[in-house]
Amino acid sequence: MAPMCQYAVEAKDGIPNEWHYVHYVTRAIGGAGLIIMEMTDVEPNGRITDYCLGLWSDDHIPAYRRIISEVRKHGAKIGIQIAHAGRKAEHAAEPVGPSDIAFSDAYRKPRALSTEEVRGMVVKYREAARRAVEAGVDTIELHGAHGYLIHQFHSPIINNRTDEYGQDRALFGAQVIQAVKSVMPADMPLIIRVSAAEYADGGYDLAYGIDIFRRYRDAGVDLFHVSSGGEAPIGSRKPDFYPGYQVPLARELKQALGVPVIAVGMLDDAKLADATIAHGDADMVAVARGMLRDPYWALHAIQAVGGKTAGELIPRQYERAY
Helix, strand or coil, X not given: CCCCCCCCCCCCCCCCCHHHHHHHHXXXXXXXXXXXXXXXXXXXHHCCCCCCEECCCHHHHHHHHHHHHHHHHCCCEEEEEEECCHHHCCCCCCCXXXXXXXXXXXXXXXXECCHHHHHHHHHHHHHHHHHHHHHCCCEEEEEECCCCHHHHHHXXXXXXXXXXXXXXXXXXXXXXXXXXXXXXXXXXCEEEEEECCCCCCCCCCHHHHHHHHHHHHHHCCCEEEEECCCCCCCCCCCCXXXXXXXXXXXXXXXXXXXXXXEEECCCCCHHHHHHHXXXXXXXXXXXXXXXXXXXXXXXXXXXXXXXXXXXXXCCHHHHHHC
């Protein structure tokens, strides 16, 4: 299950509530192999909205631990996507980013982080990861896609800094990766979600992305969750959106870097998802909107492709329905 924001934190404190508990546990009962919890932010100012999740305080840990423990009881693995919205923080009093370039005319102009603030942001990512580990996750995913903070730093159309983080646009992401790995168990995989290519005019292509992602791999990333776009309003490079349209990006990144990849994007047709794995285009398939529509998507997908393990995954309480 790919991360999908719920915007459901009623108290605006970043702490998951009963909605999140039911939401994630239901997908575990529904047969998901790995659930990646939604974008969870390293500081209040880093949320897309005030209704997004956070991990900026140890006070958050018990609520996550409760969800994670129950999800694992139903046979699923679970991780948390750690992030900062940067210039796309819609409710922040003062959005921040690598530069003072707004996402669009509809967004406020961000304040460029100082060099010391960037270094401090790396620590905030590390501390959020530490809390995730204490809460019991099986994996951590960093959000380096869709125009959020890590992506903003490695994007040539967003990052116009003149300090070390502008001269080397991969530096911030690599430092975050190394910091997060330092608080993770040695056998816990680190995932990063990336936009393999940008769609804004002047945005980077896959070749540029692979150069950046090679740095991320060498810094400690174990799997790449391959998406695209989201950095700015789409220009003349607008892609054709069709089922599996991002799979070629995942395949090329996998071949170029020699690492496992997760394919995502309009892959909720079970046979297409199955073919993506069978053809070796990706090592895992992530589904988001399909699992919002159907909490039991995974069980139904196994049935659709003639899998023989569906019976083992069906909760005994529901067996008579199958």
